[in-house]
Amino acid sequence: MLARGTRVLAAVSGGADSTALAWLLAELDARKIVTLAGLAHLNHQLRGDAADRDEDFCRALAARVGVPFECEREDVGAEARTLGVSVEVAARGARYAFLARAADKQSAVCVATGHTLDDQAETVLLRLLRGAGNRGHSGIRPVRETVIRPLIDCRRTELRDYLAHRGETFREDASNADVAIPRNRVRHELLPVIERMAPGGLAALARSASLAADDEDFLEAAAIIAASDVVLVDGDGVQLNVAALARLAPAIARRVIRGAIERVSGSEVGRLTAAHIEAVRNLDAGHLDLAGVRIDRVGERLKVQGTKMVGLKAELQ
Amino acid sequence: MLARGTRVLAAVSGGADSTALAWLLAELDARKIVTLAGLAHLNHQLRGDAADRDEDFCRALAARVGVPFECEREDVGAEARTLGVSVEVAARGARYAFLARAADKQSAVCVATGHTLDDQAETVLLRLLRGAGNRGHSGIRPVRETVIRPLIDCRRTELRDYLAHRGETFREDASNADVAIPRNRVRHELLPVIERMAPGGLAALARSASLAADDEDFLEAAAIIAASDVVLVDGDGVQLNVAALARLAPAIARRVIRGAIERVSGSEVGRLTAAHIEAVRNLDAGHLDLAGVRIDRVGERLKVQGTKMVGLKAELQ
Numbered sequence: 001m002l003a004r005g006t007r008v009l010a011a012v013s014g015g016a017d018s019t020a021l022a023w024l025l026a027e028l029d030a031r032k033i034v035t036l037a038g039l040a041h042l043n044h045q046l047r048g049d050a051a052d053r054d055e056d057f058c059r060a061l062a063a064r065v066g067v068p069f070e071c072e073r074e075d076v077g078a079e080a081r082t083l084g085v086s087v088e089v090a091a092r093g094a095r096y097a098f099l100a101r102a103a104d105k106q107s108a109v110c111v112a113t114g115h116t117l118d119d120q121a122e123t124v125l126l127r128l129l130r131g132a133g134n135r136g137h138s139g140i141r142p143v144r145e146t147v148i149r150p151l152i153d154c155r156r157t158e159l160r161d162y163l164a165h166r167g168e169t170f171r172e173d174a175s176n177a178d179v180a181i182p183r184n185r186v187r188h189e190l191l192p193v194i195e196r197m198a199p200g201g202l203a204a205l206a207r208s209a210s211l212a213a214d215d216e217d218f219l220e221a222a223a224i225i226a227a228s229d230v231v232l233v234d235g236d237g238v239q240l241n242v243a244a245l246a247r248l249a250p251a252i253a254r255r256v257i258r259g260a261i262e263r264v265s266g267s268e269v270g271r272l273t274a275a276h277i278e279a280v281r282n283l284d285a286g287h288l289d290l291a292g293v294r295i296d297r298v299g300e301r302l303k304v305q306g307t308k309m310v311g312l313k314a315e316l317q
Numbered sequence: 318m319l320a321r322g323t324r325v326l327a328a329v330s331g332g333a334d335s336t337a338l339a340w341l342l343a344e345l346d347a348r349k350i351v352t353l354a355g356l357a358h359l360n361h362q363l364r365g366d367a368a369d370r371d372e373d374f375c376r377a378l379a380a381r382v383g384v385p386f387e388c389e390r391e392d393v394g395a396e397a398r399t400l401g402v403s404v405e406v407a408a409r410g411a412r413y414a415f416l417a418r419a420a421d422k423q424s425a426v427c428v429a430t431g432h433t434l435d436d437q438a439e440t441v442l443l444r445l446l447r448g449a450g451n452r453g454h455s456g457i458r459p460v461r462e463t464v465i466r467p468l469i470d471c472r473r474t475e476l477r478d479y480l481a482h483r484g485e486t487f488r489e490d491a492s493n494a495d496v497a498i499p500r501n502r503v504r505h506e507l508l509p510v511i512e513r514m515a516p517g518g519l520a521a522l523a524r525s526a527s528l529a530a531d532d533e534d535f536l537e538a539a540a541i542i543a544a545s546d547v548v549l550v551d552g553d554g555v556q557l558n559v560a561a562l563a564r565l566a567p568a569i570a571r572r573v574i575r576g577a578i579e580r581v582s583g584s585e586v587g588r589l590t591a592a593h594i595e596a597v598r599n600l601d602a603g604h605l606d607l608a609g610v611r612i613d614r615v616g617e618r619l620k621v622q623g624t625k626m627v628g629l630k631a632e633l634q
Contacts, residue, residue: 128445128454129511131521133528137445137454185514193510194446197502204448211450211571211591215536218568222535251535254528274528 001148002028002110007037008148009070009108011099012061014041014054014171018114019061020159021151023168025112026065037108038068042098044076044091050174057171070102084292089271096147103146115140115149118156121194121202122186124209129186133254133274138216139209153206223255230256237264237305245281245302253281264306265292318465319345319427324354325465326387326425328416329378331358331371331488335431336378337476338468340485342429343382354425355385359415361393361408367491374488387419401609406588413464420463432457432466435473438511438519439503441526446503450571450591455533456526470523540572547573554581554622562598562619570598581623582609 002008010025012018022039029036041058043051055071062069080090099111120139127136142152151159163170179185194201230244238260245253257280261272276290280302287296289307296303319325327342329335339356346353358375360368372388379386397407416428437456444453459469468476480487496502511518547561555577562570574597578589593607597619604613606624613620 124445128441128525129515129518129521131524131528133525134451134454134532136525137451137529182515189510189514190507193506197506198446198499201446204446207448207591208445208450208453211448211568212454214567214571215451215532218539218566219532219535221566222539249535249538250531251528254531274524 001143001150002034002112004033005035006110007035007106007108009037009099009103009106009111010039011095011111011113012039012041012058013114013173014057014061015114015173015176016160016163016170017116017119017151017156019168019170020162021112021114022061022065023163023166024150026067036065036067037106038062038070038102039065040070040099040102040106040111042095043071043073044094045073046076046087046091047175054171054173068106070105072098072102074098086271099147110146110148112148112150114151114159116151116154116156116159117202117206118187118191120152120206120209121191122183124205125186125190126183131274134212134216134219137209137212139206139213141213142210155202219251219255223252223259226252227256227259231260234303237303240302240304242297242300242302250281254278257281260304261290261293261295264304266306318460318467319351319429321350322352323427324352324423324425326354326416326420326423326428327356328412328428328430329356329358329375330431330490331374331378332431332490332493333477333480333487334433334436334468334473336485336487337479338429338431339378339382340480340483341467343384353382353384354423355379355387355419356382357387357416357419357423357428359412360388360390361411362390363393363404363408364492371488371490385423387422389415389418391415403588416464427463427465429465429467431468431476433468433471433473433476434519434523435504435508437469437523437526438508439500441522442507443500443503448591451529451533451536454526454529456523456530458530459527472519536568536572540569540576543569544573544576548577551620554620557619557621559614559617559619567598571595574598577621578607578610578612581621583623 008025010018010022012022022036025034025036028034039058039062041055043055045051047054055073059069059071074094076091076094077087079094080087083090103109103111124137124139127139130136140149140152142149175181176184176187179188191202198204226248230241230248232239232241240257240260245256248256254274254277257277258272261280272290276288279288280290280295283295283297283302285297287294292307294305294307296305325342327335327339329339339353342351342353345351356375356379358372360372362368372390376386376388391411393408393411394404396411397404400407420426420428441454441456444456447453457466457469459466492498493501493504496505508519515521543565547558547565549556549558557574557577562573565573571591571594574594575589578597589607593605596605597612600612600614600619602614604611609624611622611624613622
């Protein structure tokens, strides 16, 4: 995951996991295994005073570790409203865009995040309980482009033990206790039952996710190849050949449709669910409006267009 | 799943699900939609008196429904010891072999089982918590060769309500309460938490399984095509070309290995886990003994042989 001597930036929130990440990378830096280029923190301005105290904590942490601190503030709530997406989606987009800028400024070749085995198990369960299929089953990728998750095989409790052992503190995120958030219900209600029922079950789920990720890579590659017979770029949008789509295995047809929609909507697409994809597969007539995309059945074609572009064109006319 | 007029045999245990199945198929028969060819029950001789009372209940049920009754007794415990597999694996093998014979005797073209959405969710969770990957995620197939599961989208509670509405009884299987059995822990401890936490979560999990099944079909087909470059039939066993195997995507390489082992071991293979497959992928030297199969690394080949055959050959020499 980390070649010897790599310059890595650590993303920190102030929570236990990413605080442990910062100290662990600092240890590897001291042993000349990697170079810790700095800590990076995005203040999402979502939790008022608490968010500012998280920022202060992270700034102080960087000073104690002895590395540069990259920080930005972004009104993620406003961003979510502007884009018409959930706060979670807007926050993720803003965070990774910020991390790429911060890595650039510190000449880091990759960004490490503090995702743990617990995060992996939560993510997989959350997505499967929403009917997400193999893509959901794949969970969090240990390496995705320039983002790495070196703690993905570590338990959250191990990291807290490590911090306690070092005598280091961290910030408790009050929103982690909010059981109105589905992820927190999985964390606080489901995970403990699994742990009690099937010791090792969460680690097995994480291994299952890693197999699913390899499956997904193969299926995605097959879909990209298959798309050349199905997808036709058409100005701002794309067209899908219905007959060619019907000849594909269902597993591949679904991924070709997803790819076409994501191509048109870019990162603006909110949560494109398996049910949306099935609706597109079964669109015999008329049109569908998904998050940011409109799909029209026109004869033996499915026309996929971004609704922002459609709106923009209407304004210009 | 059931073409109009199909002759179908119903597999019954005496429990609520399969009792409801029998009555539902009898209703479809009365409305001339399908033909219920009979009820079939295998007495596994695993629970003494209770097993005999289950058999009696099923015989009486067939008489009340007014269809033929097919029944056999088999000492599944002894069978499991002979084969060196778990009682669960031996019971499944014995049951499906019996059902095929029974369908044949009653000229039924398919066998219906009482698997429900609850069974599907249990199966998927159980397998994922063992790290089973997409194959586990696929769960129970609604249609597999001549076996169909018409209740796979029904909740267990719906079927009990249906029986109560009809005034019909069923047998409670005492072993369903035994929380030493992992499936029962999933049923009694995990499912209720999911239901409370995420209403609709079990149905979503079942939808996810159905997507995974389509993915698995595609991946299996790709592995069968890929196998022609990797697998060489060698007398009683097979050989795998290590270099050719290494060129495959991991998703496909794993399935080629599984296919080779299953080809050699036939139905004798017990529980071939993802960890076994990884061990074969990483076998640099020496050999591995899996359930019923021995794998030797010989130069740039992996030789896969059934240990029963190896034993038999030694005896003959």
